Amino acid sequence: GIQVEQSPPDLILQEGANSTLRCNFSDSVNNLQWFHQNPWGQLINLFYIPSGTKQNGRLSATTVATERYSLLYISSSQTTDSGVYFCAVGTTSGTYKYIFGTGTRLKVLA
Amino acid sequence: KAGVTQTPRYLIKTRGQQVTLSCSPISGHRSVSWYQQTPGQGLQFLFEYFSETQRNKGNFPGRFSGRQFSNSRSEMNVSTLELGDSALYLCASSLGGGSYGYTFGSGTRLTVV
Numbered sequence: 765g766i767q768v769e770q771s772p773p774d775l776i777l778q779e780g781a782n783s784t785l786r787c788n789f790s791d792s793v794n795n796l797q798w799f800h801q802n803p804w805g806q807l808i809n810l811f812y813i814p815s816g817t818k819q820n821g822r823l824s825a826t827t828v829a830t831e832r833y834s835l836l837y838i839s840s841s842q843t844t845d846s847g848v849y850f851c852a853v854g855t856t857s858g859t860y861k862y863i864f865g866t867g868t869r870l871k872v873l874a
Numbered sequence: 875k876a877g878v879t880q881t882p883r884y885l886i887k888t889r890g891q892q893v894t895l896s897c898s899p900i901s902g903h904r905s906v907s908w909y910q911q912t913p914g915q916g917l918q919f920l921f922e923y924f925s926e927t928q929r930n931k932g933n934f935p936g937r938f939s940g941r942q943f944s945n946s947r948s949e950m951n952v953s954t955l956e957l958g959d960s961a962l963y964l965c966a967s968s969l970g971g972g973s974y975g976y977t978f979g980s981g982t983r984l985t986v987v
Contacts, residue, residue: 799978805964805979805983806978806982807966808963809975812974821952835888836925852917860905860922860929861917861919861922861930862909862966862976864909866916
């Protein structure tokens, strides 16, 4: 089955720094989402981005489907950005499920 | 617009018991998926329902089952609980099964003692 790898696994930043999180996937996908898991466990949708580039405030994401990767950019990080970021992909076989990466754990220090 | 509602938020059960978790999707969403999250295995797909039909099932034992009602609300049931079933169970809803993305609920944290 499809493999989803995220890097780096852990990241520590000072408040105000920028960062790039990467998601590589091993097969063609038709869906891709980035999520932020808050301390209470809820997965908060950041971007639905099977291809192209999107921006939302300090966050932006780019997916290059032909090269099988997606990037999440966080600029001017804040302590509230701390948590785990997951990339999830859906394959083209129509199996109606997401395969999640192992996540990037981000800690932003004040 | 109300989000995805999962109940209960927390549960403590004893080994051998059974448990039922509930998920109400976003109004108008007909697809409901369930995921299990554990520290060791990460986020794993359990099953997906659309218009009361299970369209896909993950690699979990038969003790894990689910159903969807005509109003799109879904329940999942775990029978004969084992310690390893302790996890965060997340429900997600979608318009049509992922083509427009998924919205997740807050989860049910199950502890089996």
